Amino acid sequence: MTVFEAVKESLLEVVPETDPAAVVPGRTLRELGCTSIDRAEVVTLAMERLGVVVPISEFQDVNDLDAIVALLAEHR
């Protein structure tokens, strides 16, 4: 599973009403229907899927898919 796939699957689990085809690089989580709590949930779910641990503080200002994927990849 790629990091992007893990994030996408996590996002669709948290906001199932979001169109999977809309989950593409370059989008912000807000655009994809996520609240700030949803975003935190997506991050922890993706960490669990990938078996990586990223300090939550590092996600503080990270709001778009690409940045989340990059941060998770950095710790993989």
Added chain:
Amino acid sequence: MSAPAVVGTGIVCSLGADVPAFTAALRDGRSGITRADGVLCAPLGDWSFRAAVDDVPEPLRTRALRAAGRSPRPVAAAVAAVVEAWVAAGLPDVPGDRVGVVVAGHNLTDRYAHDLHESYAHRLDYLPARFALHALDTDHVGTISEVLSATGEGYTVGGASASGNVAIVHGARLVAAGVVDCCVVVGALTELTPLHRRGFTALGALAAPDGDPAGACRPFDADRRGFVPGEAAAALVLESAASAARRGVPVRALVPGVALGLDGNRLADPSAAGEARVMRAALRAAGVEPGELDYVNAHGTASRLGDETELAALHAVLGDAVARPWVNSTKGLTGHCLASAGVVEAVATVAQLAGGFVHPSANLANPVDDRVRFAGATARPARLDRALSNGFGFGGINSAVVFAAVHNGG
């Protein structure tokens, strides 16, 4: 001050996932009690939130799914019951700040926390980010308020097994005092953990899981042996008479009298005097004389001491008129739904008032009191105008609510 009206009811329980299914099961005297893995319970079973809200009109359906699609099961079940009651109430168009939410119960997230502890205690980094929200009892309040866009007063209220009635009392007061026009009163589903179940067992409160599960719960029977836990979420929409009249919606029943009181006692030691006091107070507030009462939905858990104490209280309150009202215990069919019991039994009471019947008494082979008019083994038609619903909790928390029928068109 006119009595608050019940304009909608909703329920999700072992007997069915909506009020029509629940009412049909009550008429049939069908029990939801089963035994699984050596444990007696009336479980919700394989209920699905998504399926439950499938027929709900938009935009309520989408709001419900968005708010509670990933909620712990008790919150999802509460939302399903609320949505059913709200639709039944004709989707009240009252302003959001005139809608209140009162949720019955406490320790509602014990099972959620227990289950997440099992999964995440040894890998805390992956604890779901929603935990801090879902671990609060008030997650019920927030989620339901979001679904209904309710911005009036809202809170949880606790009273152990009397919680459901405590919530009805507070909801009725909010409406009667004019604080809100509509109040959603929600009985929250209690999921026991192994520790909580064992705790009840240690007190000798639970029926032992031997023999036929259908015969395990025997309220007011000489052979009763304790309660069986049940899972249910239930909801009432209470509305002021003026608001209901403005909307032109049918009133299903009125709540003319409510009462709460404590025994000054922290134990599981019920007091007939304390119970009689709230029953009298509720009847007096409703202007109902003992000889005018048609039906009692008893607390009746099938506890040896509890049932006996409740009967003593009924005798004290009703005197010679104790032979008049029909008496049954819904817990014989649904199990004891703990935090939600009072709201479950309010839904059952309103269904019987409106439907003109009394549901059967489960397993009442040898009634312990031959002067009380217990419902029999089958449902029977009855014109019921005034009903009393009791709820008593550990720690001496006593409650009683009077419901009055509204026979539309005579």
